[in-house]
Amino acid sequence: MKDIFFEDKVTPVKGLIRRYKTRVLIELTYLCPVDCEFCFRKWKKEEKRESLTRKDIDKIVDYIFKNKEIAEVILSGGEPLMVLDLLKYSLEKLSALDQIKIFRIHSRALVTAPLLVSEKFLKILGQKYKQIIYFSVHINHINELTSETEKVIEKIRKTGVILYSQSVFLKGFNDSVEVLEKLFCRLIEIGVRPYNIYQCNKIEGIENFIVPLKKEIKIMTELRKNISGFACPTLIIDVPGNANKIPVPLDFWDFKTNTLIDFNGNRVEIDE
Template sequence: MIPLPAPARQPARWQALWREAIRDPRELLEALGLPALASRVSATAQAQFPLRVPRGYVARMRPGDPADPLLRQVLPLDEEDRVVPGFSLDAVGDAAARGSSGLLHKYHGRALLVATGSCAIHCRYCFRRHFPYAEENAAAGGWKPALDYLRAHPSVGEVILSGGDPLSLATAKLAELGDGLRTLPQVRRLRIHSRLPVVLPERIDADFLDWIGALPWPVVLVLHANHANEIDAAVREACAALRARGVHLLNQAVLLRGVNDSVEALEALSEALFDAGVLPYYLHQLDRVQGAAHFEVPEAESLALLAALRARLPGFLVPKLVREVAGEPAKTPL
């Protein structure tokens, strides 16, 4: 009997949903009943940093509301075309911190792997929107340059996965890294920075949970949510599954004009995070990347918002207001 060919491997559900993401601003605006807003879409910004947004995230937007805080985070508007002094292509000094291909070493005791340039969503304020991912991609070389660098720097006890979004990689690819890190005796913990559990919670599937739950080190997953409306039942379910595997969940947000620049929005975000089992960690002043100036909140206003937030919430729900300054040995508290 002639053996039948093996059936083609079907993509995981999260990968299929990824491929179905909306990439055309006009399609997005039509879905939200906002076709008139298309006149403000920047073709230049769309070409330079294209829109990408999962349909499940779009479902959390308010139809008919041009000021929806989730829509504002993803829609490429003509405001991005303004050239503003003080805003640059490399806002946080990534280029100067390069340790090896795809590895940044800014701070004592920890190093960051730029695992991939891919992400399920393109946030308009992204500080790495101009990053040269084609040349700086730790996973592309099978992690070897990054692992060699870490082996030569035994003081690095914490490995941070970032990107892009590291969870855009298949779990099998992440497992390759885990196997490599097991050969480094100095590793004490793994930190993962990811927006996928928020924008595409289906990524937290059984294979991923099995992998992360079997890692030999404490794992910290730093989520990225900026508004309470981003956190729905599917996100809460993903967070619960991660916590059940012993993963520590934190959140870092960016203070954004027109998104969360009110004490009410920040309070609601902290409460929604805690209800999902996530502790607020950082509230970042905007990294001054070219194309994002319209999101900036002045520092004096940020400090006033934080003071008001302290008056309304217990201390453990008040994130640290920080700015990343290129060349400094740590985040700068404000």
């Protein structure tokens, strides 16, 4: 199955995905400068779905206005930096809604195409909105943090938006303590808070990328022991179907015996 998260079933208005009560995601475009093999939305690009129009955004704004519990909007794609006029229009229209408390922008352009971080884009970010903008950098390996990428991260940080990162575990690429320790520690040094690291979505044809969950837990447990908690993202499994993003407990807990295991391997009983 290609639509593993049933996204089309939870699309009440064209371009708007609603898997959660209070937050929605807008797929501004399916354009992207790269074709990641592990991309779970690449089938939409293959179907040649078109970018949204201003009229589509107006309909989305109308839907959100009628659903007052929605407080958070994620502007995503594809690559949202490839449709700057639409991104600007969406931010301006949506920021007028009092119910919207935060924006998030999901991008991998800082790694794949840093030139997309243009003056025009920085100006859009620097505009005064009622809401704070959180900017997610999709980055998977320390080698992706090139000097060019670091330079554009600095430029974005100066606009006042808050940066955080999201990563995907990829077998043979970043499934090691060393690689991720370097990546996450460098990210906090340059002002990007590691937020989530996902188990790679199990879409057809990418079985070779899947890291066994036990190994992912072991790596994240080691990292939690070795580096600042501030540098440790949460390990997440995005459950296929119309489900949710579920945090994975690390090896510090033995729920059967009601004990925790401290950083030195000591078992400590906890009260219920």
